[in-house]
Amino acid sequence: MAVDLGTSFIKSGLYDISGQCIAEAMEPVRDERPGPGIFIQKGEDLFASVLACMKQACARAENTGGTVEAIAFTGQMSGFMGVDKNWNDITTWSCSLDSRYMPYAKEQMELHKEEFLKTGGTNFPQMAPKYIWFKEEFPEESKKIKKYLMISGYVIGKLGKLDIDQAVMDTSYASWTGLADMNKGVWSEKICGSIGLEDKYLPRMVSSDYICGSLSEEYAKLTGLKSGIPLVAGAGDKVSGCLGAAIVEPGDSIFEASSYGEISCCVEEYRPDMEERRLDVLAAAIPGLYYATHFAAGSGITLDWAVNTFVRGPEENLKDAFIRADHMAAEVSPGCSGMMAVGLLGGSSMPLDGNLKGVFMGFDWSHGTGHFYRSLLESFSYDFSLALDRVRILYPEYKWDCMKMTGGGAKSKLWPQICADITGITHTTLDRNDVSMWGASILAGHAVGIFPDMKETAKQFVNDRRDFEAKHDMDEVYEKQKRIYREYTEIMGGFCEKLSASCVRSAVL
Template identity: 30%
Template sequence: MVAFLIGCDLGTTATKTGLFDTEGNTLAIARESSNIIYGRDGSVTQDPQEMLLSVVRTVREVVEKSGVNPRDILAIAIDGQMAGIMGVDARGEAATPYDSWLDVRSAPYAEEMKKAEDLIIKRSGMGPSINHGPKILWWKHEHPEVYRRIAKFTVPACWVAQKLAGLQGDETYIDYTYIHFSCFADLERKTWDEEILGLFDIEKEKMPRILAPWETVGTLRAEWAEAMGLPSGIPIVAGCGDQAANTLGAGVVKPGIAFDIAGTASCFAVFVDRFVPDVQYKTLLFPRSVLEGYYYPMAYINGGGMDVEWARNELFRELVHNPDAFARINEEVEKRVVPPSGIVFLPHLRGRNCPTQPYLRGVFAGFSWDHTREHLFLAILEGIAFEYAFYLKVLRELMPEIHFSEVRVIGGGAKSAFWNRLKASILGIPYVTLNREEFSIWGSAMVAGFGVGVFANLEEKAFSSVAKVSVFEPDEGLHRQYREFLPFYLETMEKMNEVMTRFRSLIR
């Protein structure tokens, strides 16, 4: 039987949609840039209706590009941004703009929620930050008239699916891969935690129903079907968060496989089979995987990839417009520097997110007249890997029995063999590149397929749908040297955070 699936990724900078056959072959991809609205009041929002229409237009584009018979498309699922939120009214319409994860207006309410931080981490899997809980409190206290009109809160990808299926406000949902960001969830039980809701006077009725990612929420309504170039009645599957879709799409479905998203942000996660929240360090988020009973504890450097771009732009200005700039820089570093660089770099140029240390900034520690720009560039690559090594340290304390088998790397940084070898040696774990570039939309397409019975075993389908291209083994001698640098890195960070917090009024 000829059959096809559609996966959509409602991302921060763009909406991306892919059409796949059931073997995972990509038949067409479409991309539409997002319209992010920066307000004078410090707001960062998106118009939910624009987000909905971006999905409609990109679906139509992939259908037309692929040339497939639209009647052979079996299901659609959407993944999306995870930490922001929006309100939905009783008719199922948007009651608020999408309050982006980049919007920090709710920061005072994150501080308020920290009075119950340990309880929130134990129940929801992460502490209050610029995420759902503080944002809900912001609407309640700063705009009570709007808050009263909100029937339910949810995330944009779920709302778009709701609209495509014609659901009313009381049918608003969220799938369980997002709910760690809520600060109001009992993550293990997949329910809303009435104790935490009560502490902050949030009505349980404002929270959406919680679904599994593969549940069918409805079928495509005729008015949207016509705009998409599809027949009405195609199943709309609940979908999942973008990072959950990424991990699934990369085949990160076996305990002990780690995942490095080497993009604008540098994100590191590990697939595990039990929930052990990080109450001590308050560093790791502990989201649910798409797969029932599994989690992928993660942490990230906000702008890790931007650190590398900064180094290119400022240290290697003659290469700024060279499309092969990073390959050229890596060649020069390999020629001129024998690792380790001897320098510790703190990669948090706009504050540290995991754990929250907002006043920390970038630092080069230990450099001298003997060091060159190549040493500084190497130190930046090392610094990002040292932060990952700290995440692994926390994980090993939480789950001492875990064996890390490999790190699957995606994103722009995955193209650098030099950096992959370096990270493998610093972490002491093999790094692996994969034969696929589009992970989130394939992850969503698999969720859609599983939801309508195309795939009998989602774990095995995900694992078998990608293949290893290159494996970078750790250099054991280099790993021993780098182990001595981790305390240097962590102590430098601790001291510099104290100093920068004390002198935060001077930091620009």
């Protein structure tokens, strides 16, 4: 069984040894948004959704609950939770959408920016500033906390009724905490010491195939499973997805065209991008490997917004609206006749610029809806291509001549071709849409000896669907546009900041 701990939904799936999902279920996760920048998800609500989802999956696969051999976890990789000695939620689960910690993050970045990237592997940590935020803003509550965790560690501890000292976090989550030494795979004494966090409050760091405990009798009865099933650490959704998509050899790469689009390039060591700061690093589920990674915050959310706002008709479903947007954009020539977008509506994460917002520029009366939509597709492709350029410089020993593509964007007949043309390399879509869940299932099977070789298992059960080869007749146009995109993203943050400040002053007046 794989359990995916998402922001909006919990998903669970039962897989057989041939890689087929024989039953799946999904449960919404309740959240509270009492004010601007506040996004609260209570641990008890999350856990209730997990139990309901596991129970549903078992019910849909009749008479299989007793044959589940292991359970592994995947899901959101960026957040923070503090619990007491009895696993009671003290802080609530604070994911990346909960921005109350931002003033503390900015202060930490001024002090520890270089160390966070050089040692911790990230341009913008989550757990490190959220620890300070909660300690300063809620001092009495923070005294009750015994462990700071990721959401998967909380769920595993509850399902297995573990002692609090048995709390774990698998290494795939370590980077975005900002607290780890990524080359050594341990908590960084230097970083933790600099913010006053004792390591006794941190979970034990373990491998993704580590068996953390076993399903308790109480929760076995509630879910329809047998008690004693091994609970396997699993990996964050980005890393688990790389395993499920067979991105398991140095030189492999993938573009996950999802809500938070991301490229991940498999490498054998971490080399920080101190010059341009376009890359983070994630520890792979397979020991000894890493992913040099770059994500565009909210890229898929921006495309949803564009289609819903400018394309979708009153009675039209979203899928049909996306297809129509693709058709309109396909009629537009590469480079959008001199028009360009910056699609980073939520700011730039790599390199970090929270002031940057969305921009359409260079348009006149000749530009239509197709131009605007295509310009967004091109903008994200420029962004990822600039990151891939840094990967090529930092890791010249690999060819980087092909990139797999998954996620909602891979369903488009246009965007993979744009990506191929702008990066200059073939983009290949896959025949699986469940790579994160399947990756977690591989980890579960490996932990109990069903899949002895994770690499071979991953390669065996995913196939290429379609190749989009780069068309080099537009290289000159796209290279010029990419340079312009880079120049504008470097300077536009300041203009956007002035606009925001002007709006704030107007609101006050």
